[in-house]
Amino acid sequence: xxxxxxxVDLGTTFGWAFSAGTVIHSGSxxxxxxxxxxxxxxxxxxxxxxxxxxxxxWRPFLVAYEKVExxxxxxxxxxxxxxxxxxxxxxxxxWCAQHNIQHTHFTxxxxxKHATGKGNCDKEKMIGAAKLRGWRPVxxxxxxxxxxxxxxxxxxxxxxxxxx
Numbered sequence: 001x002x003x004x005x006x007x008v009d010l011g012t013t014f015g016w017a018f019s020a021g022t023v024i025h026s027g028s029x030x031x032x033x034x035x036x037x038x039x040x041x042x043x044x045x046x047x048x049x050x051x052x053x054x055x056x057x058w059r060p061f062l063v064a065y066e067k068v069e070x071x072x073x074x075x076x077x078x079x080x081x082x083x084x085x086x087x088x089x090x091x092x093x094x095w096c097a098q099h100n101i102q103h104t105h106f107t108x109x110x111x112x113k114h115a116t117g118k119g120n121c122d123k124e125k126m127i128g129a130a131k132l133r134g135w136r137p138v139x140x141x142x143x144x145x146x147x148x149x150x151x152x153x154x155x156x157x158x159x160x161x162x163x164x
Contacts, residue, residue, distance in 0.1 A: 015146075
């Protein structure tokens with residue numbers, strides 16, 4: 001059983017990154033709804049992905065994710081995207097509660113500032129900063145997840161020691 005920290009960038013295509021000691025695994029996964037399917041399939045696919053991690057022996061003791069704010073100029077301007085995000089956030093929190101896993105979140109500006117020194121950079125700069133770090137993200141979702149994981153390790157240094 002590998003204890004790890006999990007970083008997640010929530011969305012229909014979500015980024016994920018987990019660290020067990022010094023080894024980092026990351027990627028991007030699509031959980032969209034196919035024609036004729038219930039919209040609930042997106043959430044079910046996300047829950048199954050989380051359960052898959054658990055069944056493969058990865059036991060996160062801390063999950064960190066990007067907290068999108070829904071007021072003022074921040075957050076989703078698209079109502080459907082906001083609903084999807086909120087649903088996935090609730091699923092992640094419920095899954096953590098079921099498995100007695102701590103969770104935390106960071107704002108987009110906190111993540112961007114940690115990655116690039118600038119809290120309002122674009123996706124390309126986030127990917128570029130990840131590549132400079134030696135990571136090879138397939139898209140901006142994976143890059144964000146890597147930075148969320150890295151920020152969690154820096155914010156909670158005791159978590160990194162526990163996971164080693």
